[in-house]
Amino acid sequence: MKEKFSCSHEQNAKKLFRNEGLKSTPQRMAVIHVLHSSEKYLSINEILDSVKEFLPKTGLATIYRTLEMFVELGLVTRVHFPDGCHSYTISPKDHSHQMVCTKCDTVINFPDCPIEGLNETLMKQKGFKINNHFVQLFGECEDCRI
Amino acid sequence: MKEKFSCSHEQNAKKLFRNEGLKSTPQRMAVIHVLHSSEKYLSINEILDSVKEFLPKTGLATIYRTLEMFVELGLVTRVHFPDGCHSYTISPKDHSHQMVCTKCDTVINFPDCPIEGLNETLMKQKGFKINNHFVQLFGECEDCRI
DNA sequence: GACCTAATTGAGAATATTTCTCAATTAGAA
DNA sequence: TTCTAATTGAGAAATATTCTCAATTAGGTC
Incomplete structure (x- = not known):
């Protein structure tokens, strides 16, 4: 072993x-x-x-x-x-999120975090401070869409 | 009843x-x-x-x-x-997401969807089509941050 | 309002998921 | 090699979820 x-x-x-x-x-x-x-x-x-x-x-x-x-x-x-x-x-190395293809279950990383920009806006609008977020995307990958 | x-x-x-x-x-x-x-x-x-x-x-x-x-x-x-x-x-009426305050458990809606703009980008970059998404934000609300 | 029928319910059994317990084993430091 | 605390495996226990089925009920029809 x-x-x-x-x-x-x-x-x-x-x-x-x-x-x-x-x-x-x-x-x-x-x-x-x-x-x-x-x-x-x-x-x-x-x-x-x-x-x-x-x-x-x-x-x-x-x-x-x-x-x-x-x-x-x-x-x-x-x-x-x-x-x-x-x-x-x-876990991905960088802060990124993951998409799951609901046809083949493959996981794809994407490096952009859609939440990052949100923090300031929310703080101003609602006084809410995000400590932790949780994003999951489900859809179809290139191969399965064909 | x-x-x-x-x-x-x-x-x-x-x-x-x-x-x-x-x-x-x-x-x-x-x-x-x-x-x-x-x-x-x-x-x-x-x-x-x-x-x-x-x-x-x-x-x-x-x-x-x-x-x-x-x-x-x-x-x-x-x-x-x-x-x-x-x-x-x-469920909120409009397409919105929700934040949970981890101190007091209160739920706060916010009407912007951080995923919406992403769809095109992902389609171009990765050929991935989002069908469904799932966003959860945890943090502290105004009252609990004081 | 009374009747009819299919949908719904409650109760508990069955199943699935997760955590706990503890004796036996093992990794890593001395 | 020895020692010790961390880790493991096995099964029991605790939780969470689904299933089953007889009894009840909502809502349409007369």
Whole structure:
């Protein structure tokens, strides 16, 4: 299990863990790897299934714990689909948002944040200060529109 | 229970039900009423509790069914809080979005849609067509910032 | 108003999702 | 290599959601 996950993403995660005083376990590295290898948002069970290909004895609770921690660290983004089910993906490096193609489930990043400009306006108009925002776009990607 | 819910919101809902071939039941009207009377997003259980003040025998499944139907009809907006719990509120009339104050839970509408302008840009840049979007803002309202 | 029918409801069972508990294991520091 | 605290796996427990079905009810028709 040592050499399995060693590309830059995994190295970065390891550094992050060390800085935070967290241990770098095979289960955690496998979750990173699985999310990085997928173009889709993955559900908890999809992640568990994929991780089990490497580490068959992995338990569901570990996946829940790991993802919670990764979201906390900002490594992973949690998405709430309209029907209520939750899925996860690696957070983009820059502040960007993601679109999901509802035909093929592919995730596409776009670097512009439509909320950024809003902050000032809202502050003036309503006195509201945005601390956190949450944007999700659903539609059809180029390939599926053909 | 007849005269309880008779302001314009309730009248509008009744018309909508009739148009859609749906029955106007006391339970459904109570849900509308409860959501309209609240400045907050309400969870399923909060809604159930409030509805029970009028109709003590109301069952949980009815609340689930009613809200699902209302979301379908566009009467109600379902919100996915970052921690995963679901809450509901009456949909704004115009296309607008909502901010939630994380201190006092109050919901504030703002009429601008930050996504609207994005559509063309994305179509050109990425060939992606947005069909559906989902924006949630969390922050602090004027009163709570003082 | 009484009758009829299909839609709706309530109650609880069934299922799905998420969290908790704790003994056993393990990563990483010394 | 040893030690210790963090992490894990397994299953139980707690929550959340959906399903089932007999009983009730809204709303149309006479």
